[in-house]
Amino acid sequence: MLRRNVESRDAQTRQMQDAVSNVEKHFGELCQVFAGYVRKKARLRDKADLLVNEINAYASTETPNLKHGLKNFAEEFAKLQDYRQAEVERLEAKVVEPLKTYGTIVKMKRAETELQRATMDATRTSRHLEETIDNFEKQKIKDIKNIFSEFITIEMLFHGKALEVYTAAYQNMQKIDEEEDLEIFRSSLYPPDYSTRLDIVRANSKSPLQRSLSAKCISGTAQQIPTSRIRKDQQDDDEEDDDELEVTEEEN
């Protein structure tokens, strides 16, 4: 009877250790990949912030309707980046952090089983182990469901806001009155008082105008933007050396 209990206890201890090791391994890896995913979202937000600045800079040089339309778009797009920022923070708090805290839980459970095994008699230990395993498993299923549900909810919230913002932005973009802008532009072209009118147009554009096209965006060089899907053998190569030139245009 005692031998039977000892065998049972040892088997259960092994099973508990396997379960704990498995959670330790996979939750750790999930945590890493989710964290990487969140970082990429943050990088996308950074790029979008630069885009807002550049659109505003360009808008400042344009005729009234186009200027207004572009500034309006930049504003809406900036608002979307605030939602993206909230999304990034929520994903960190509700997905990455809970997965990270499993490291502590796992350490505690491991100590618990080892302590029980070392100090208690066979029968009591066996029952205790069953309870420990059971609680651990129960909590784990609950937690994984919860973490993934949070992930989905946070993502949905952002995508919903994005649809909302873009719908308004699209309508505003369509409303830009091309004809009126063209009239304004034309009226600045013709004599008699063209030099004064020229000044009006010039005042609208940034000076000095320098040529600052990067090689990447000059037509004819046909440089390929490396956005193709990564292959399996490149998955751990995450360097982003394709961003050698950045726009540092100030918003105005």
Added chain:
Amino acid sequence: MLRRNVESRDAQTRQMQDAVSNVEKHFGELCQVFAGYVRKKARLRDKADLLVNEINAYASTETPNLKHGLKNFAEEFAKLQDYRQAEVERLEAKVVEPLKTYGTIVKMKRAETELQRATMDATRTSRHLEETIDNFEKQKIKDIKNIFSEFITIEMLFHGKALEVYTAAYQNMQKIDEEEDLEIFRSSLYPPDYSTRLDIVRANSKSPLQRSLSAKCISGTAQQIPTSRIRKDQQDDDEEDDDELEVTEEEN
């Protein structure tokens, strides 16, 4: 009269050159930042692909309901990445490329004005210049409206699909039967035939189980994920050296 025309022509030539330089500068910069934005989307898709692999790897070690639920989520999430891939390709074709082709247009217009100025008589040149400027301006407003509208449409299409996919994924996640999984797990724990049952559970989990938590995702180290918004003075520093460790888990 001739002197007046010459003055007018010179002023118009200057204005044309300014307009062309302005477009060259800003379209080039917009092209760069949009290209960077699209690259970040592609990087996000890469991370999401890794996440799909890791969720599948973890699912394979789990009890039936949780396994099914996680595999289902991975499948939906993978589908979303295909939409993201389509989004990336469309943004390249409809936003980045048209902005890039402006390099060619600008070069042609510059040659056109210089040729007109050098070879034609003052009156004809002046009228020609007006037409050239007018067409250029007209086309530019039309193009910029079109490029931004394409951008918004492509983004909306993706966000709409994302909402659709996540809605289904959320419902499936909620449906995971925790109690049944717990019963299955328990039935594998208890004697008399626990060693056989143990084998069933073990067959479900990957072997050998090794500990592979990265330092980043071990609780207690409290390492901060650098996702905070970039400051103005860091905008051109786009290195992503925070991804030193990647998961290369194969899908199974």
